[in-house]
Ligand SMILES: Nc1ncnc2c1ncn2[C@@H]1O[C@H](COP(=O)(O)OP(=O)(O)OP(=O)(O)O)[C@@H](O)[C@H]1O
């Protein structure tokens with residue numbers, strides 16, 4: 001990922017590349033309720049695209065329309081250049097891993113995984129080989145003869161994943177694929193997913209609640225809210241340049257301040273907030289006097305004891321530590337500024353708690369400082 | 381307080397049981413009565429069972445009833461399952477509400493009306509196309525199928541609704557054509573419901589007196605028709621014996637059906653637990 005962006009890795013920046021999946025004006029209504037609202041989306045071959053959003057925002061519904069289980073109320077879906085309107089689920093070049101796993105309860109693990117290959121008419125010996133291979137991948141080789149109700153939640157999830165993977169479809173749709181796995185297995189499977197994606201060139205669309213997962217896995221993320229896309233972009237774009245308060249709040253944490261534009265320059269904007277006048281180096285289209293919001297991520301704020309030296313050129317304010325949350329690798333400090341605005345700051349725990357004298361403690365006066373390119377201005 | 385209530389409940393339970401089962405118990409006891417006069421106790425004996433087994437008329441009625449019950453249960457299960465599938469799985473189709481209503485109608489229609497209308501139908505048909513030439517096995521079976529099928533479809537519908545569609549979607553997603561999905565996924569999971577539907581249809585048919593009486597013809601006596609016609613001439617001890625045999629048979633059938641339903645319930649609970657995920 002690091003280095004100069006290469007057009008082959010970022011096909012969405014290349015106006016000449018053809019998207020693998022193309023959604024145009026896709027809407028899905030259940031009665032009066034709009035689950036997916038007029039969305040446009042291009043996903044390119046080989047992408048690992050994450051749909052991220054709160055519960056009930058329409059992620060599964062969108063995925064189910066791609067798989068062919070829901071018919072869009074309006075709009076068009078193209079996969080690999082083919083209009084999907086008249087293509088039934090069983091003829092689509094997609095496989096889906098269901099949120100509820102949907103394992104066949106009357107078939108063994110082995111039969112569950114082999115089922116899709118059997119429908120394709122793959123030779124018996126090849127079926128056996130491919131099932132073995134994928135069982136090894138998800139570490140279930142010892143469970144082939146079990147029925148789904150004899151498996152743990154995480155094991156069932158892995159069977160579901162294996163069943164979708166084994167067909168090597170052009171497009172894999174995964175609905176909350178790794179939620180029930182422990183940390184080690186989750187990371188390993190994430191790694192495997194990325195590996196498979198690299199090798200086979202399968203395109204993935206992954207639904208998840210888990211923003212860390214979305215950040216590590218995906219080439220791009222779409223943040224959804226109430227049936228709409230709030231923002232589509234790479235993990236870095238989404239995190240560092242959120243376009244709305246919803247996205248800034250949903251991905252990671254952010255201190256959100258009401259702000260009023262006092263100076264709208266070409267290379268910087270100055271706003272008036274509860275923390276005083278703040279300068280941001282953001283080339284955003286705003287007018288003087290306009291009401292905007294300022295988002296400042298907790299880890300982008302530097303915390304120092306009052307009187308300690310602060311970086312030259314940084315914005316700074318003083319505050320009072322009200323609360324500290326110990327998280328192991330870092331701590332979250334709640335700092336009250338001007339006696340009215342609570343600002344959250346995170347800082348790595350560079351020292352052990354025993355050496356507390358060095359660290360910042362409750363009720364201490366502190367200085368918060370940040371670089372002027374850290375705050376993000378949001379108009380919505 | 382708690383004890384008092386449990387005593388009250390126990391008494392009520394026994395009263396209720398007595399209300400339900402004392403008549404049957406009496407019937408069973410009297411079937412072993414030696415005396416020819418039903419209300420007079422003449423000592424224990426299996427005399428009436430012997431009389432029963434020697435009566436060709438009774439054997440014919442048993443054979444006819446069983447034949448009707450088996451054919452009825454089989455067709456009713458097939459048709460009822462198909463109707464249930466159409467109602468639950470085919471989404472919205474034209475006339476779905478009408479179809480659903482008509483499917484449920486035999487459940488609430490007075491038997492006399494069902495019987496009468498079927499009789500009219502058979503008479504009209506016989507006049508117009510010469511079929512059925514005479515009423516008997518065929519007409520009774522058709523009549524039984526019309527109402528048994530409604531019961532089966534209710535059982536199948538509730539099972540299908542409970543199962544949800546996700547597994548069928550998963551099979552479609554893996555490339556199975558709709559017919560394969562039906563045979564690989566839907567039907568195997570419907571089996572318990574269909575077995576209990578079959579047993580229910582079987583018992584319903586064995587039980588039926590009213591509708592059978594309407595659509596039967598000369599010489600075609602099912603067991604209930606035979607019993608009823610004999611009882612009209614006065615209580616008879618051999619009928620007590622026959623009724624006892626029927627009670628035992630039905631009890632066994634009901635026990636099997638209950639067992640199947642219990643298994644189905646357990647399966648449903650297990651699946652719900654699985655669907656809920658971790
Ligand atoms: N068949 C349906 N009939 C009516 N409403 C539905 C149906 N399917 C989904 N919905 C509604 O559409 C909305 C979006 O559902 P969806 O399953 O897509 O949510 P989701 O984003 O996947 O949520 P989660 O993260 O909880 O799985 C929800 O409010 C849901 O209640």
Ligand SMILES: [Mg+2]
Pocket residue numbers: 059060061099175
């Ligand atoms: Mg969902």
